Amino acid sequence: MNILLLGGTGDALQLARQLDPRTIYSLAGLGRVPQDLPCRVRVGGFGGAVGLAGFIRAEHIGLVFDATHPYAAQISANAAHACAQTGVAYWALRRPAWQAGPGDDWREVGDWADLTRALQAFRRPLFTSGREPLAHLDEIPPQQHWLVRCLDPHPGNARAQILGVRGPFTMDGERALMQQHDIDVIVSKNSGGSATEAKLAVARELGLPVLMQQRPTLPAATRQFFDLASAAQALLATQNRP
Structure with a gap:
């Protein structure tokens, strides 16, 4: 299955290092672009939800995995909308927020x-x-x-x-x-x-x-993961599915 991995975070980079060339790792291009990944790398925007939907169709993407920053609300919204338009599964890694404890102000x-x-x-x-x-x-x-x-x-x-x-x-x-x-x-x-x-x-x-x-409100996903290990396991299993 061709996978589109929306990244830009350390978690996304760890996932990208485990996936093969059927995966496209997408970056906005604001930071360093890794040169040593086994998967393909794409840098730049898509042109909103409509452009992303066109990319999904053109690249025969079967799964979009959102591992962007918890505050990258716009790309997450575009991804959810594009997946709804194209009938493609939308999965997301939703990193749990920090919680204040005793002594915190x-x-x-x-x-x-x-x-x-x-x-x-x-x-x-x-x-x-x-x-x-x-x-x-x-x-x-x-x-x-x-x-x-x-x-x-x-x-x-x-x-x-x-x-x-x-x-x-x-x-x-x-x-x-x-x-x-x-x-x-x-x-x-x-x-x-x-x-x-x-x-x-x-x-x-x-x-x-x-x-x-405050954290922005993010769209619901077909599947949500709250830790990197379970996300990696699910992606690898999906990628290797006959």
């Missing part, structure tokens, strides 16, 4: 305006929420200095430093980063998974609040 925020209001009480935020802050570097209040961590390098300015680095991150590394930059609040998406969870443990240890951005 998590404050849920919604859109950018909501986040900006919540940040007014702080001076030195650490953004670990992707590329969105890069579009607002000219709006930084005079009392604040931002430290923005995202996947790829980007120019900062007098009030912002950009770190282009990739996880996984360790407790020691996160602690050193926060203390070196005198961080007083963490901005995070509730992505789940272990690769970037250390920042939350360090925030708890240092007594730092976390502004946690």
Whole structure:
């Protein structure tokens, strides 16, 4: 069976490494493109749900597997719609969200305006929420200095430093980063998974609040998986089906 694997996450890359050339691994192209995969790699958008449906038909795709980021709501919506149009199964890996525990000071925020209001009480935020802050570097209040961590390098300015680095991150590394930059609040998406969870443990240890951005609502899938091992097992079994 030809499989379209929608990726861009560490989980998706682990799946792609196990699948053969009947699988097309699709990336938006915002980060590094792996060169050593046994499956095919496609980079770029599809042109919405209609374009994706056309691609599914042209490539004789029998299964679309959504392993995109939990906050990549638009591509997930397009995939669900395209699969409904073409009658193709739509499976998804839905990484469980992190849960606040004793000692955590998590404050849920919604859109950018909501986040900006919540940040007014702080001076030195650490953004670990992707590329969105890069579009607002000219709006930084005079009392604040931002430290923005995202996947790829980007120019900062007098009030912002950009770190282009990739996880996984360790407790020691996160602690050193926060203390070196005198961080007083963490901005995070509730992505789940272990690769970037250390920042939350360090925030708890240092007594730092976390502004946690709400998860978007994602479409229902024909089958949903909540851990990487079961997703890999199901994909391999499907790929090898006569």
